[in-house]
Amino acid sequence: MSEWWTYRLDDFLLFSPRVYWRLFEAQNAALWPLHLATTLAGLVLVLVILRWPGRAMLWTGLLLGPVWALVGWSFLLQRYAGINWAVAYAAPAFFVQALLLLAAALVPGGPLMGRLDAIANTGLGLALAGLLLYPALPFVTGRPLAGAEMFGIAPDPTVLVTIGLLLMARGRWLAVLLPIPLLWCLFSGLTLLAMGEAQAWPMLATSMLAAVLGALRLRRRAP
Amino acid sequence: MTLTRRSLMATAALGTAMLALPAGRVFGKTAPLARPIPSSGEQIPSIGLGSWITFNVGDDTALQAECTAVMAAFFAGGGRMIDSSPMYGSSQAVIGRGLATLGRPDTLFSAEKVWTSSGTNGPAQIEQTRRLWGVERFDLLQVHNLAGWEAHLDTLFAMKAAGRLRYVGITTSEGRRHDLVEQIMQRHPLDFVQLSYNPVDRDAEQRLLPLAAERGIAVIVNRPFQQGALTRRLDGEPLPQWAAEVGATSWAQLILKFILAEPAVTVVIPATTRVDHVRENLAAAGGALPDRDLRGRIAAHIGAL
Numbered sequence A: 001m002s003e004w005w006t007y008r009l010d011d012f013l014l015f016s017p018r019v020y021w022r023l024f025e026a027q028n029a030a031l032w033p034l035h036l037a038t039t040l041a042g043l044v045l046v047l048v049i050l051r052w053p054g055r056a057m058l059w060t061g062l063l064l065g066p067v068w069a070l071v072g073w074s075f076l077l078q079r080y081a082g083i084n085w086a087v088a089y090a091a092p093a094f095f096v097q098a099l100l101l102l103a104a105a106l107v108p109g110g111p112l113m114g115r116l117d118a119i120a121n122t123g124l125g126l127a128l129a130g131l132l133l134y135p136a137l138p139f140v141t142g143r144p145l146a147g148a149e150m151f152g153i154a155p156d157p158t159v160l161v162t163i164g165l166l167l168m169a170r171g172r173w174l175a176v177l178l179p180i181p182l183l184w185c186l187f188s189g190l191t192l193l194a195m196g197e198a199q200a201w202p203m204l205a206t207s208m209l210a211a212v213l214g215a216l217r218l219r220r221r222a223p
Numbered sequence B: 001m002t003l004t005r006r007s008l009m010a011t012a013a014l015g016t017a018m019l020a021l022p023a024g025r026v027f028g029k030t031a032p033l034a035r036p037i038p039s040s041g042e043q044i045p046s047i048g049l050g051s052w053i054t055f056n057v058g059d060d061t062a063l064q065a066e067c068t069a070v071m072a073a074f075f076a077g078g079g080r081m082i083d084s085s086p087m088y089g090s091s092q093a094v095i096g097r098g099l100a101t102l103g104r105p106d107t108l109f110s111a112e113k114v115w116t117s118s119g120t121n122g123p124a125q126i127e128q129t130r131r132l133w134g135v136e137r138f139d140l141l142q143v144h145n146l147a148g149w150e151a152h153l154d155t156l157f158a159m160k161a162a163g164r165l166r167y168v169g170i171t172t173s174e175g176r177r178h179d180l181v182e183q184i185m186q187r188h189p190l191d192f193v194q195l196s197y198n199p200v201d202r203d204a205e206q207r208l209l210p211l212a213a214e215r216g217i218a219v220i221v222n223r224p225f226q227q228g229a230l231t232r233r234l235d236g237e238p239l240p241q242w243a244a245e246v247g248a249t250s251w252a253q254l255i256l257k258f259i260l261a262e263p264a265v266t267v268v269i270p271a272t273t274r275v276d277h278v279r280e281n282l283a284a285a286g287g288a289l290p291d292r293d294l295r296g297r298i299a300a301h302i303g304a305l
């Protein structure tokens, strides 16, 4: 792009906040009551990770893989790409992430869940926040509850929960499993920032957190 | 899909506007000021309709109905030029649906753009755009922000020569690349140039507006309200008494009258999601326009707020 330095972040915003937030109302109306199932499955998965960490990665991949594919198809491609052509290019990354999560769950030598150290505890907090706090944001923002963003239905909470759960795991696989969620946090955070929404900050902070904690986790990898 | 109060009102407005829309031409007492396109002498109403952001509503049927209502009010008020671009997300499809709903008003002046850095992709993109609008051919095609301009101008001039396009133009905004715009205006037989101009963004007065007048190139003004930043900033500020001298009843009208008083300007294309705003904007082209002295006062006053 020529003279790129003359552009501001909001010059790249193609749609109004009103249109964006209504996407979630439409998505929720179309998929209800799947929200209950995805949230419940997410909470049960957290329990499984805490109680039976040994085989937890299998269940993590088996839940998160399909959820990424569902969100990529039903939200990114079917709705969001309609108002933001850049998303049509981001959606395939959701399908790649779905495959990576399934692969990590199924192939031998995949990531392992284990002891709750500081990084894993942060991940646990992030996953619970994505599952329970993120959908409650309308109470703070004053937007309609019908547009609440929920795990497995909307991309942002799905990505936050994924990063949280991955930070509870260990192994080289994190190097391939974290980049796409991290990039989405950055992309979505910058979009929300351009829209002037304070909700940008949790997304941007999570991308930083994922980068730092992910790097620490990989460095401290068990021999 | 949830309905909004505004979308319900828009549907009602759409009904009334469609009733008010005669089958043929709609020019009458309400017709806004028209200006000639220098290269052909064709008269074109000087208030058009933009579609950046405002018409990018995707598959939201309630919001699509709002856009259609805006278009209906626009045509009913004598407006003709609608401007869009492949860059504007779903806006082109939303315009196409709106036109179909309104029975394809024959007064439409379709202004589109080609927006790809690759010259070879131009024709396919134009064809895709044409299908989205559902028109036989475009009145005007512009090279968006000069991307791949050399190859696209070849394509557009060839289309014009073959009778598949009526006018050729280029666009820029926010004062970008005026040097190159000037060179292209000097060297190529353009019909239109599109640029940003309003009481606080007046770079175009330096060279481009005089050059357009000299070369007989029609000027389309984009971002009259700085994408709404200007009207939002002025919202709540009292309108000066002297605005009444030119019959302006709002800041938006005063800004549009300031722009239209520049003789090189042919059409201004404010974008809006609101029926009342499209009517207010069209009305700005009726009645008196500010003289030199009043233009100076408008610019100084708005610049100081």
Ligand SMILES: NC(=O)c1ccc[n+]([C@@H]2O[C@H](COP(=O)([O-])OP(=O)(O)OC[C@H]3O[C@@H](n4cnc5c(N)ncnc54)[C@H](OP(=O)(O)O)[C@@H]3O)[C@@H](O)[C@H]2O)c1
Residues within 6 Å of the ligand: B049, B050, B051, B052, B053, B054, B083, B084, B144, B145, B171, B172, B173, B194, B221, B222, B223, B224, B225, B226, B227, B228, B229, B231, B252, B253, B269, B270, B271, B272, B273, B274, B276, B277, B278, B280, B281
């Ligand atoms: N490089 C390019 O080719 C280029 C660049 C920029 C723009 N453009 C074209 O030019 C068009 C106009 O520019 P723009 O859309 O960026 O900005 P604009 O027309 O300056 O501003 C649009 C904003 O003004 C508000 N508005 C409209 N009428 C109003 C009124 N009477 N009172 C108060 N507010 C009013 C609208 O809000 P409401 O919805 O609330 O009315 C909308 O948010 C674009 O839509 C596009 O077609 C082309």
